[in-house]
Amino acid sequence: MNRLLQRLFGRLPLGWLQLTHNRTRFAAALAGVAFANVLVFVQLGIMNSMATATLRPYAFFQPDVMISAGDANSLTDGSNVARQWLLQAMADPDVADGMSLFIANVHWERGDKDISLTTFGIDPAKPAFLAPRIAGDLARLEVQDAAILDRRARGLGKAEAAAIRPQTPLSFETQGRTVTAYTTFAGGGGFGADGYMLVSDQTFLSLFPARRSAAPDHILLTLRPGAQPEAVVTRLKTLISDPSLRIRTYAQAAQDDLRYQQAKRPTGIIFGFGVLIGVLVGLVIVYQVLSTDVADHLREYATFKAMGYGPGFFLGVVFEEALVLGILGFIPGLIVGTTILTLMGAITTLPLAMTPSMAISVFLGTIVFSALSGAVATRRLAAADPADLF
Amino acid sequence: MGEETIVDVRGLNHWFGSGEMRKQALFDVSLTLHRGNFTVLMGPSGSGKTTVLTLVGCLRAVQDGSLRLLGQELNGASEAQLVGLRRRLGFIFQAHNLHESLTAAQNVMMGLQVHGGLSDNTAEQAAIHALGLVGLSERTTYLPANLSGGQKQRVAVARALVSSPALVLADEPTAALDKDSAAEVVDLLKRMGRARGTTTLLVTHDNRILDRADRILTLEDGRIIHVEDRS
Incomplete structure (x- = not known):
């Protein structure tokens, strides 16, 4: 040496x-x-x-632009957004489609375990807003009280999660209703909840009767091919008459959320x-x-x-x-x-x-x-x- | 035929402290050291011997007077010039000042390495050879902690002499040694000095050394009061 x-x-x-x-x-x-x-x-x-x-839940979706309330620092934070802004945004020639996104946590009591699931209410007829790995299963959500469950949710056994298939669905009670998971996707527990669940917007509103279809948590927009998200965001800011709204590209929203978690929380x-x-x-x-x-x-x-x-x-x-x-x-x-x-x-x-x-x-x-x-x-x-x- | 002058000191004055506390340590000191000479500087403590040694050794800045070392004037010399000159000197201290983490051979190699890189084995060979000259060829891989006082001082002598310096400055090198070791170290210095043409300036109050000197300078209260030539 x-x-x-x-x-x-x-x-x-x-x-x-x-x-x-x-x-x-x-x-x-x-x-x-x-x-x-x-x-x-x-x-x-x-x-x-x-x-x-x-960043994990952001990867479940793939819109280009997201419209949120001014105080929505993360996906689950903040006030609702009026659905009328979705209609206003559709007036922009580059906006292809829009979808309301509803988000709330449900609790699933399993014996001594209490699994909290961040639940997304989406329109099953709009697979373009979802990641390809999830989009294929969206038709399952057309059935009332159907769900796609996070197979990596904390408190859900591996074998148990693997057994969830359309032929052998898993039903459980939450929010006073029986929800049936027909298939699964890969999410994972985070700091806010033990896992995720996707349901249709109709099911979401049944689970949370206090929520209104006219007031989703976020509005997601997809753009026509070749459109510049940044340019569309700039136009939408003048087009939409409520200046308190946060209109961002989806990638920017995810980065803002991350910065908020690291610097403000x-x-x-x-x-x-x-x-x-x-x-x-x-x-x-x-x-x-x-x-x-x-x-x-x-x-x-x-x-x-x-x-x-x-x-x-x-x-x-x-x-x-x-x-x-x-x-x-x-x-x-x-x-x-x-x-x-x-x-x-x-x-x-x-x-x-x-x-x-x-x-x-x-x-x-x-x-x-x-x-x-x-x-x-x-x-x-x-x-x-x-x-x-x- | 003029002998080669290694050190030439003319009218050297030196002060310590400043203002009211300023105290003169050297008064009009002049001395000349010729190549190959073994000169002993004597005097009671506080007489200024060590001040002379540190000035000649480029460890202090010359304040007043002329001090020529190896042909270069030290009065007004830059720090870089002083460092460069120090590389051509060999120092032996009262304590051996060996590095405890280095073996005897590595300590001696430090005396060579100051002149440049150690990328090959020649430095190590030279160090082992120098240790052989001081009679320690069996101890080259020992750490200082495993050597006796006399052996450590001999390693220090080897370290000072390994790069064949023009001038060796020794400050009471025998103070910490018993009679036999002291005589051995001084003889060694003298013998190796002769063999390599090295000039030696040795400060001591040790009378045992005097009969080996070519010249004895006696310093008292900052002045040279006596010069005795024996050669």
């Missing part, structure tokens, strides 16, 4: 030798870096899963802070290790200064130490982080997992912040005055 590093650097691997000289301290330093890495991994994992969970802010704290902990640990190490070797460094070594040499040694700590601390951090995320994912059924992009960004972050700590720690080098050696 020493000879390899010596060839690599073209000099003695002083930082490596210095760090590994005191094994106990080295192990403690690596554990510290690994700990900071795990902290960041877990927080990032939760943030990522929030993003995945937030307490959960997003908390986990964002968690990442920050993890970075700070790592920064402090590496700085502490390196500055103690510099302080411990001031006499030797002063000797090297007297011998004619310049500031670049010492900077190199401290950076070398920072890199060794960053790289070697990252490995256990990645292993423990992956294990914790996998376990948490299995327990909560949230989409928690280590992703390559997470691993790469945390690795690069570790290197950058270790080097930063190292740069700060070298300020102590000024105290190494060779004239004091005599």
